[in-house]
Amino acid sequence: MPEKVSMHWDREVDVLVLGSGGAGLVAATLAHDEGALVLVLEKAHLIGGTTGISGGMPWVPLNMHMDRLGVEDSRDDALTYLRRITLGQEPDPQLLEVYVDTAHSMVEYLEANTPVRMFSTSDFADYYNKFPGGKPEGRSIESHPYEAGQLGEWADKVRLSPIYPRVTLEEGSQATDPSKMDFSMIAERTEKDIRTMGAALVAALFKGLLDRGVETLTETRALSLVTSEDGAVIGVRAERGGRDFLVGARKGVILATGGYEWNEDLVKAFLKGGLTHPLSPPQNEGDGLIMAMEAGAALGNMGHAWWTPALVDPTLEFEGHPLAHTGSQVPRLPGAILVNARGKRFVNELATYMDLPKTFYTFDPVAQEFPNYPAWVVFDHRCRSKHRIFTVMPEDPTPDWIDWAPTIRGLAEKIGVDADGLEKEVQCFNSYAVDLADPEFQRGAKDFGPSSGGLPDPSKSLAPLEEPPFYALPMLWGALGTNGGPRINDQAQVLSNKGLPIPGLFAAGNVAAGVFGPTYPGGGATLGPAMTFGYIAGRSSAASAPRPITSGR
Amino acid sequence: MANAEVTKQVRAPIEAVWRFTCDMNNWAPLIIGYESHEEISPWESMWTLKGQLGQLQKAVTFKVQITEWVEPSRVAFTLQGTNDNVTGSGLFESRQTDESTVLNVQLDLKPGGLQGPMVNAMLKPVVPQVCEDFAESLAAHIEEAYHTES
Numbered sequence: 001m002p003e004k005v006s007m008h009w010d011r012e013v014d015v016l017v018l019g020s021g022g023a024g025l026v027a028a029t030l031a032h033d034e035g036a037l038v039l040v041l042e043k044a045h046l047i048g049g050t051t052g053i054s055g056g057m058p059w060v061p062l063n064m065h066m067d068r069l070g071v072e073d074s075r076d077d078a079l080t081y082l083r084r085i086t087l088g089q090e091p092d093p094q095l096l097e098v099y100v101d102t103a104h105s106m107v108e109y110l111e112a113n114t115p116v117r118m119f120s121t122s123d124f125a126d127y128y129n130k131f132p133g134g135k136p137e138g139r140s141i142e143s144h145p146y147e148a149g150q151l152g153e154w155a156d157k158v159r160l161s162p163i164y165p166r167v168t169l170e171e172g173s174q175a176t177d178p179s180k181m182d183f184s185m186i187a188e189r190t191e192k193d194i195r196t197m198g199a200a201l202v203a204a205l206f207k208g209l210l211d212r213g214v215e216t217l218t219e220t221r222a223l224s225l226v227t228s229e230d231g232a233v234i235g236v237r238a239e240r241g242g243r244d245f246l247v248g249a250r251k252g253v254i255l256a257t258g259g260y261e262w263n264e265d266l267v268k269a270f271l272k273g274g275l276t277h278p279l280s281p282p283q284n285e286g287d288g289l290i291m292a293m294e295a296g297a298a299l300g301n302m303g304h305a306w307w308t309p310a311l312v313d314p315t316l317e318f319e320g321h322p323l324a325h326t327g328s329q330v331p332r333l334p335g336a337i338l339v340n341a342r343g344k345r346f347v348n349e350l351a352t353y354m355d356l357p358k359t360f361y362t363f364d365p366v367a368q369e370f371p372n373y374p375a376w377v378v379f380d381h382r383c384r385s386k387h388r389i390f391t392v393m394p395e396d397p398t399p400d401w402i403d404w405a406p407t408i409r410g411l412a413e414k415i416g417v418d419a420d421g422l423e424k425e426v427q428c429f430n431s432y433a434v435d436l437a438d439p440e441f442q443r444g445a446k447d448f449g450p451s452s453g454g455l456p457d458p459s460k461s462l463a464p465l466e467e468p469p470f471y472a473l474p475m476l477w478g479a480l481g482t483n484g485g486p487r488i489n490d491q492a493q494v495l496s497n498k499g500l501p502i503p504g505l506f507a508a509g510n511v512a513a514g515v516f517g518p519t520y521p522g523g524g525a526t527l528g529p530a531m532t533f534g535y536i537a538g539r540s541s542a543a544s545a546p547r548p549i550t551s552g553r
Numbered sequence: 554m555a556n557a558e559v560t561k562q563v564r565a566p567i568e569a570v571w572r573f574t575c576d577m578n579n580w581a582p583l584i585i586g587y588e589s590h591e592e593i594s595p596w597e598s599m600w601t602l603k604g605q606l607g608q609l610q611k612a613v614t615f616k617v618q619i620t621e622w623v624e625p626s627r628v629a630f631t632l633q634g635t636n637d638n639v640t641g642s643g644l645f646e647s648r649q650t651d652e653s654t655v656l657n658v659q660l661d662l663k664p665g666g667l668q669g670p671m672v673n674a675m676l677k678p679v680v681p682q683v684c685e686d687f688a689e690s691l692a693a694h695i696e697e698a699y700h701t702e703s
Contacts, residue, residue, distance in 0.1 A: 184670050395665070399637070
């Protein structure tokens with residue numbers, strides 16, 4: 001433990017927010033509006049964190065926009081649904097109630113007090129909407145498109161998705177049928193720098209901060225917390241321009257630094273499976289988690305992440321790394337299946353992006369291996385010619401990073417999958433397609449995922465792989481981010497290992513223990529809690545009594 | 554279509570301009586985002602370039618086919634993306650003036666398919682800048698080579 005010394009701060013504020021994703025921006029907004037002097041530090045050169053590249057969709061029960069879709073919701077419905085799917089594994093059952101009671105107020109507040117404007121996305125179902133309390137649509141909301149020119153010189157410093165086209169989720173950003181996309185409208189939005197999804201949300205939230213005069217310093221990485229003699233967090237030691245940069249915070253420090261998915265050591269230490277292809281910005285290296293651990297925080301939900309199967313287009317790079325993005329849409333396509341190295345299917349391909357990779361860490365105690373990883377999505381030419389396959393449109397040339405062969409056997413040999421196994425599996429799956437029934441995994445008979453509000457329909461999901469050539473892409477172990485971290489209470493205060501709040505330390509977003517535990521109730525399960533507990537952290541930190549910050553360690 | 558045309562005054566005779574431009578190995582690395590190129594035949598080559606599209610970096614491999622070779626004043630070519638739905642064409646044209654050479658560089662890129670309009674909107678601001686920077690650098694290198702020779 002360092003000696004206590006007199007502090008010579010470069011800046012002194014009431015509330016210091018670390019990170020400028022959805023959680024951090026909302027926290028800074030609320031802390032300011034509750035009267036605090038606020039500063040935001042962002043490690044990256046871009047504002048927006050993981051939210052900036054996301055769908056920008058918070059999952060918000062009881063939200064004010066559900067009326068538009070004619071969907072009724074209630075506290076009981078929301079809690080019944082959450083309790084069913086969290087299976088009692090959530091870090092703190094009380095936080096489910098806090099979430100349901102607060103998330104809709106957070107949205108109402110932002111729409112009344114910032115440029116954020118949202119709407120309920122039609123036909124975007126809770127992912128397990130057939131369970132009691134689930135809804136066929138309405139709880140997943142998203143931003144209206146936002147003209148980034150309003151940010152002035154900051155526009156180019158606000159992150160946007162490297163891959164999502166400039167359409168809303170409702171307009172079809174997830175569409176695999178290219179005819180459902182209006183590329184002329186996307187072109188017009190590109191020229192006018194009109195942003196959608198997470199990029200729109202971040203731009204609108206950040207404009208709110210600019211309007212308030214809240215300062216954000218980019219390329220300023222928080223390294224460690226500064227504490228008072230009695231253990232309260234009173235500031236941060238950061239690095240800015242290659243030099244120490246000390247910020248004192250009289251009322252609190254809010255950790256909103258994102259997950260630890262880019263920190264290989266932490267991934268290896270905490271996640272039971274691998275995580276080789278995070279989809280998030282590479283600055284998510286667990287800085288906040290490390291600071292919280294150093295402060296003696298209790299941890300929760302550490303074995304989990306916001307999983308997604310990932311695909312890589314090696315011709316694309318984002319912030320210095322090959323771009324990985326969610327590949328969950330591809331194995332769902334009619335005429336596509338997901339197989340392991342034995343050539344065997346191992347999961348209902350329509351499983352949510354959160355659930356599907358959980359099958360990667362199934363262990364075979366006889367073979368002493370994880371048989372379901374690596375995995376490949378295999379599809380035929382009819383599928384290829386009708387659907388967008390990740391970044392490749394039907395009319396595009398087949399790029400050299402998609403393996404193909406005239407026969408299933410040839411394809412199997414090319415990608416290193418058991419050829420007998422794959423031939424047999426395709427034959428078997430094709431018979432299921434004829435029968436419109438998948439007795440092994442119930443593909444099409446159970447509905448999961450974003451657009452599953454209607455009835456399950458095997459005829460839209462099961463199609464044989466019979467038209468050559470046949471194609472394959474490796475399906476990789478990805479995540480939108482991790483969701484384990486310091487445990488928080490109903491005031492978003494970080495709890496110590498003794499269960500007591502660590503004075504002056506708050507957390508929200510992927511840095512904190514996920515309130516839903518290992519599950520993902522619907523589109524926006526990541527962002528909804530991030531913004532909601534950011535909202536709570538902003539308010540509660542600003543309401544804290546100021547502490548003396550003249551000396552610390 | 555994303556296109557650009559840049560004209561530069563080069564303080565060197567047209568023969569010196571030709572000596573430099575007729576060998577693609579001389580100027581290939583001057584293209585912003587140049588990664589590699591490979592000559593397949595005197596008329597065909599494969600090029601890989603990496604460019605910034607918004608906050609994304611995209612590598613594109615083109616097959617380049619020379620369609621005109623008129624010494625010492627004109628080289629025209631076409632481009633075809635191997636992994637991507639994009640075609641294009643380009644031109645180097647030189648004209649001798651009293652004491653220097655006027656070098657004209659043209660590049661047209663046409664993204665195809667349904668995504669064409671979207672990719673085009675992303676390329677439109679990029680291509681003129683790439684062309685301008687390349688022509689500027691090309692002119693400077695030709696002059697340097699000429700002055701070294703003489």
